[in-house]
Amino acid sequence: MKKILLSLGIAGFLFTSCTESSTDQAVPEKESSKSEFALAIHGGAGTIKKENMTPEQDAEYRAKLKESLDAGFAVLENGGSSLDAVIAAVKVMEDSPLFNAGKGAVFTNEGKNELDAAIMYGADRNAGAVAGITTVKNPITAARAVLENSPHVFMIGKGAEQFAAEQNLELVDPSYFFTQHRFEQLEKIKETEKTQLDHSALLELELEDPFFKDRKFGTVGAVALDKNGNIAAATSTGGMTNKRYGRVGDVPIIGAGTYADNETCAVSATGHGEFFIRTVVGHEIASIMRYGGKSLQEAADEVVMGQLVKIGGSGGIISIDKMGNIAMPFNSEGMYRGYRKAGEEAKTFIYKDDK
Ligand code: ASP
Numbered sequence: 039m040k041k042i043l044l045s046l047g048i049a050g051f052l053f054t055s056c057t058e059s060s061t062d063q064a065v066p067e068k069e070s071s072k073s074e075f076a077l078a079i080h081g082g083a084g085t086i087k088k089e090n091m092t093p094e095q096d097a098e099y100r101a102k103l104k105e106s107l108d109a110g111f112a113v114l115e116n117g118g119s120s121l122d123a124v125i126a127a128v129k130v131m132e133d134s135p136l137f138n139a140g141k142g143a144v145f146t147n148e149g150k151n152e153l154d155a156a157i158m159y160g161a162d163r164n165a166g167a168v169a170g171i172t173t174v175k176n177p178i179t180a181a182r183a184v185l186e187n188s189p190h191v192f193m194i195g196k197g198a199e200q201f202a203a204e205q206n207l208e209l210v211d212p213s214y215f216f217t218q219h220r221f222e223q224l225e226k227i228k229e230t231e232k233t234q235l236d237h238s239a240l241l242e243l244e245l246e247d248p249f250f251k252d253r254k255f256g257t258v259g260a261v262a263l264d265k266n267g268n269i270a271a272a273t274s275t276g277g278m279t280n281k282r283y284g285r286v287g288d289v290p291i292i293g294a295g296t297y298a299d300n301e302t303c304a305v306s307a308t309g310h311g312e313f314f315i316r317t318v319v320g321h322e323i324a325s326i327m328r329y330g331g332k333s334l335q336e337a338a339d340e341v342v343m344g345q346l347v348k349i350g351g352s353g354g355i356i357s358i359d360k361m362g363n364i365a366m367p368f369n370s371e372g373m374y375r376g377y378r379k380a381g382e383e384a385k386t387f388i389y390k391d392d393k
Pocket of ligand 1: 082083138256257275276277278286287288289295307308309310311312353
């Protein structure tokens with residue numbers, strides 16, 4: 039609690055000076071169609087093609103995305119903070135087996151579900167993250183507890199779980215996270231590894247076989263702008279199927295998969311985490327805006343369609359600035375995504391050519 043009170047005090051001071059001094063530089067005029075409040079979400083990027091989805095699956099995903107948008111939007115509409123809005127939106131997707139976060143998370147090589155999550159508040163750049171946790175029903179709530187009620191930013195494994203218990207967060211038996219389809223995904227990958235020892239054959243499978251291509255995607259995230267002009271980002275994931283030896287991806291790494299700063303933008307990423315870490319995706323987008331004077335869309339495109347593609351990193355991001363501009367580029371076949379701005383209807387998209 040101490041941490042949040044202290045930082046809110048600083049935030050009040052900083053935010054006032056930031057808005058006056060750097061609005062114009064951070065958000066170019068051509069994008070200044072101000073929205074009072076707005077929210078964007080994603081449910082993971084990957085090889086998501088229309089021809090591989092049944093109409094029922096398509097409808098199921100869109101309905102869940104809409105439910106998540108509605109949950110976050112209701113918070114914003116009622117004057118709630120962007121932090122509360124991104125939590126509300128992410129929790130809906132964590133509770134759904136459709137996504138690789140919370141219930142429905144992918145399995146590690148050992149057959150466990152190890153979850154990562156992070157949240158960041160743009161007003162004061164306060165942040166909280168957890169990695170490798172196995173017993174917290176909604177990992178994003180653990181990330182928030184780290185942000186609000188600890189002097190730390192990043193807690194892992196058993197310590198993070200102990201902290202979550204002390205914070206009275208809802209705990210579950212690790213078996214809660216089991217889903218049959220994710221388990222089969224792990225079995226199939228391990229089976230193939232046994233027979234295909236050749237690394238290039240495995241790589242080819244990843245590129246060609248939809249089953250393998252989707253093994254690392256399905257992370258969820260949200261970014262929001264509230265009525266007070268503050269932005270926030272939240273991301274939650276099970277990581278990558280068959281991950282080994284304490285592997286942690288980009289999601290809980292502040293600046294990589296999750297980032298927020300009122301002066302520039304809030305970003306939540308999904309994709310092949312190692313590449314997103316190496317590109318420091320969230321902070322890189324913010325830096326291009328801050329130092330390069332580019333718009334949110336330009337900066338996001340430069341990183342996702344340029345820098346990531348160059349090193350072979352597939353995936354995408356959702357992002358928002360304090361004017362309520364939203365950019366959601368991805369370089370994969372599809373990305374479950376959606377947004378809603380004040381005074382507009384909710385819009386959901388899945389495929390590349392969804393308009
Ligand atoms: N970025 C996540 C990770 O590498 C995976 C994903 O986005 O689905 O852990």
